[in-house]
Amino acid sequence: MAHKTLNPESPSDFAIDPLRVEFRSAETELAFQRHHLNRSRSSLRLTLIFCSVFYLAFAMTDVAALGYGRVALVLLVGRMLVAITAIMGLHLIRDPSEPVAAQWLVASAAEVVGMATFMLIVWFRPSEIPWHAMSLCIMLIVVYVFIPNRLIIAKGIAVAATAAFIMIAVDKGNLTPSDALTMSMLLLLANSFGLVAARRYHRLWRDEYRGLMDLKHLSVRDHLTGSYNRRHLHEMQLPTEIARARRYKHWLTMVVCDIDHFKSINDAYGHQTGDAVLQHVSGMLQAMTREHVDSVVRYGGEEFLLILSQTDLDGALYVAERLRAAIADNPTVDAAGRSIATTASFGVLAVNFSVVGKEVTEKSLIAAADTLLYEAKKSGRNNIQCSEWSDESTGQGLSFRPLTIYDSGASDMCLRHVDAA
Structure with missing residues (x-):
């Protein structure tokens, strides 16, 4: 069966859902994801390698803060789990049968495991809450902008991680009310900035795709009858x-x-x-x-x-x-x-x-x-x-x-x- 030829003159084919910032048409969205697959794979591959290397490299800070012991070993295992998830993800995105679904699965798994491990670090190192808050702000931007995933999933993971961090910080960080409020506002700002940037990028990529489909439509269709040329x-x-x-x-x-x-x-x-x-x-x-x-x-x-x-x-x-x-x-x-x-x-x-x-x-x-x-x-x-x-x-x-x-x-x-x- 031939694939559907998307028609830029059909509003239903290229209408964008304002909440998900995806094409309302599932077929159009899938075609868009396949069109950007190589770029998305390259970006995801680079992010997985970069994040796993830095997670492992920062294990020395666990030893510096906690010394050699059981807790440092637990955190090392968590950091290694991030690296293992990245390695498995790199292997999975090579599967040609379901490339888009595999990419989303890998991106979501990397975000969840990375954030969960980070919360474990915060739990065992509560005295460094301000530094952890700064690190989380950077990680939120990475989740929103640099890891190619569905925006609605990235947003859910980012908000859940922010909420978990605030609860841990309030429970174990011995923060004053003003410090807790300042930290919460900083994280809210990071989420807002990341979400606005991500929405803009997602819409720009889809607008660019529609423009390309406009040109493709003109190149394959007869201008008078709408039939193929x-x-x-x-x-x-x-x-x-x-x-x-x-x-x-x-x-x-x-x-x-x-x-x-x-x-x-x-x-x-x-x-x-x-x-x-x-x-x-x-x-x-x-x-x-x-x-x-x-x-x-x-x-x-x-x-x-x-x-x-x-x-x-x-x-x-x-x-x-x-x-x-x-x-x-x-x-x-x-x-x-x-x-x-x-x-x-x-x-x-x-x-x-x-x-x-x-x-x-x-x-x-x-x-x-x-x-x-x-x-x-x-x-x-x-x-x-x-x-x-x-x-x-x-x-x-x-x-x-x-x-x-x-x-x-x-x-x-x-x-x-x-x-x-």
Whole structure:
């Protein structure tokens, strides 16, 4: 199945939740996270290494404050646990199966273990509460800004750590009321600054991502009809679909659609009306095919190409006939209110990649589908010509079996016959 193509013109795709500062659309958020995965991994990897090294290095301060003994050993074990968590996290984020979920898990685990160990240090070294408060302020900024995690999770961990620290400080720190208030205000300031900075960064990254999607949308879509453009077909869409069909031994069908007598429409009504016809037909093609699975491409002028994934000849003929009938039965209404009757001709080429050889190429498929379209136009237009690809070789290369189906005057069922050889 093809991935959803995000549309910057759709507000629902890129709306940002003000509380979570994430895209409301889970699919858009996941695509954003995957887009920034390498940057996020690099940042997380650096932070894990940096924090674990400093946690271990500061073990000497435990010895300086407490001497060699059981408590210093307990704190050393806690610091080593931070380093072990970092090492396990570095290994886990290499897993390609669930990279985003693994990254969030590692980030959250590192934050929780790091803060829990720090609270243990504060508990056993209460005489240094002012220094610990300064250290916690730095750690809060790291949690909010430097560790790539979901903001709502980072905020929860930071607030919980701040509350735990204040309770320990009040219980064991022998602080005066003014000192306790000053320390609490300092931690509140650190949380506020970290949260504001994190919200700004999260929103800026998502605004940047939407801008990139704007450019991508313009680069792969036809500006008039909203269909994919020819460049995207050849550079990405068709090679990907052929490779997928060949790998999984699926059917792949190409449908070429050409609006009949389009030049006459332009000559009689003007190019603006011709543009309205193109938009109307393209809209029907996109509405009547499977979103995120099939692809509609404006191949050139009044010609459209449809790629129907995992669709055999019978299924493609059913789709093509529905499209042919819909175009014929739904005239275009232009800006002047005139009703423009329109028909279209179709060439349908189905390929069963479980039986065909590797000689099938993008160029040969398009050429064969275009030949079928040409036969449909020769047969009087407003009809469908179809074929199932075969690997029977001729002097010209691969051959296909032409089949003729009924035109607009026949019944609802597709009547087909194989032409005599």
